[in-house]
Amino acid sequence: MPTKVPSQCDPANHGINDSEANANSRDFSFVVGGQLSSVREALSKIRDALASSDCSDEFIGRVEIVLAEIMNNVVEHAFAKGGGSHIDLSGTRDQYCWQFQICDNGRPMPDLELPAGELPTLQTDIEDTPEGGFGWAIVRDLTNEIHYSRQPGRNCLAFSIPLN
């Protein structure tokens, strides 16, 4: 396996040269259907793929919540009202991280950019405690170098998650 330095855990290096990436047998890619139950099934397969690649339970836990939040968001927003149908997800092992790319054929992100992901305030009366708005905060907290691009007919999100 080629030795890489942490700075190469950059999603810009991923997804362009697929032939090189696919040389690693630990890499994976899945096509995920446009329903929450499909996301749940895909997460189970991804857990298995990472476990067979000797990733720690702690790391797999971080990956699972990030991928769940992103794909649930795609299904609930980009695919709402027939806006899209499937998600292409791939994971590539690097020395210090895994790089992921998640593309979907749904509607674009509002304003063509990722939400800032600031946590909603909890300094409220109990009856006003927020029930949502946490997803992107979780994603941004657990990922590095996250990058969204709108391509013809699809959204692509690339990011890395450090092994430690």
Next chain:
Amino acid sequence: MDLTSEIERETLVVTVNETRIDASVAIQFKDRMRAETNNEFPRIVLNLGKVEFIDSSGLGAIVAAMKQLGADRKLELSELQENVDRVFKLTRMDTIFRIHAKPEDVFAN
């Protein structure tokens, strides 16, 4: 969504007999919690010991379950596994709920 309840020392302990509270079951969870807590118990402890995974929708459903109890009743949590605990900490929801690490902590003091 399999929930079961037991009464212990005037506390209603609701146990989630599922490994996941995620977006695909969040509404069911909230509805089942409404049914389980349709009583007068002032203190309810939600035992999450079997839950291996929760996402932000599941978290929102637990917040909703707390809010639907009203101001005079309390929802506490117990036995959070590592992945569940991480989500509560990342979102700072661990500052909203009283969380008991072990079963015996629920009835300490």
